[in-house]
Amino acid sequence: MAMSRHASKLSAVHRGTAFEQRSLQLLQTHFSMSLRRVGGKSDGGIDLIGWWWLPFATESDPIHRPGALPDSNGLLRRRIRVLAQCKAEKKKFTPKYVREMEGVWHLQARSSPSLAAHPSSPTPSLPSPLTYEPIVPDAYPIVALLLSESPFSQSTALHAYRSTVPFLLIHLPCSSSSSNSSAAIMSASDIELGTVCPNPTLTELVKPLAFCWERNPSASPSMKTDVHAGGRPGLWWQGRKLGSWAPEFPNTDTT
Template identity: 45%
Template sequence: MKSSYSTFGTSLARRNFSASLNWASKPLSTVHRGTAFEERSLKLLRDNMSMSLRRVGGKEDGGIDLLGWWWLPDPSGSANSPRRRIRVLGQCKAEKKKTSPKYVRELEGVLHRFLPSIQHHWVNPITAPSTLDPVVALLVSESPFTKSTLLRAMSSPIPFFLLHVPPLQESASEIEAEQIQNIGMAVWNSALGGTHGVLEGEMEVRWERELNNGAGRPGLWWQRERLSSWTPDATSSAMTDLDEEFELKATP
């Protein structure tokens, strides 16, 4: 009888221990998934969109996952002219359900909270010139955006860039299903890409797909040609002053 009780107690303890491990592993796997998606997004944006960003993360990130610069030709310049920089504050969402408008509202709040001194850029950066760098809100999602999310971002006075990057598929059946159901998206609002926006209507963004395997990537087009991706070397002065010029400090 004693032996039976001991076996039952040991079995119960093992089940409790196993359950505690499973419970503890769930938040960790979510963190790992989010981190992997952020790293994938960083590479995709660097290789195709001329963005030099870094991960922020942590408890004091202020709602910002990605921070850095976007290097684009001056609208009045040529392809060989030095590129200007645009500040980028971004969030990454690696969720299975569709991305809701609340994330657009959150990112609007982040920009209003951290950068109140440049709000005039969001109204009309052409008629209200300034030496300050323009600022763009970037929302990268692994799941598609809802219609309400797109409408919210398109109507925002803040320059918004939405990028849907579908999850990577491994098997042939998954790739075939992805080709039909899960196409990526790259879109921005008029405050960013419009004639009176930050880009002055001179740039076009597209989601490009390969015909053989359906793999996709974002691409920039300027003066009827695909714009090659370019970022300054990480050791250059343009990059080393990134942390010196911008600190994540909210306005009281």
């Protein structure tokens, strides 16, 4: 009996690790994020941490601000701090996890108030245990990401929608190829997406960024009957498709 419980625990850990890897791959390939896995008992409720690289909203933005980098097309991009939590559970994602993430976000905001509200004001780096890489002496907004292998319940989506914390909810369903092996590593094109839901607080923070669902023109008719298989979300900026770009993240995985 004890061995059975131990095997079940190992299986859950394996499944969770594989889901974190899938989530990281998706965000880096399609969402212009440079992230790395945290993991461990002292992760502070965070599975992935890093940056979201988006263009400046207007030419009057402080483009001289430290931390901004030009992408491969010469477009200058600012960075937004990303704190992500990944849940690979069979039951529906509940509001409990939204409340937990709100707590993590507010803890960081209290430690460095301007980090959340005033991105142009000087502030210290994120406090331990969330200081995983050097940060230039400047302030950055913080975004909370919740990624789930199971669907979000209606109450969960409503709670996140009403939150003053900038939330991005992503449903990343388990595909048939990954169900055969919880540790399967998939290519970015194989990763299916269920839903992507930014709340109004996030929408205001990253405007004029828009999340648009892009249908796959090469998908077969049978695929198009499946809400998950007919396309994927894309990022659009001022009416144009925004190519995904992020500088390579240092290979400092602590797991």
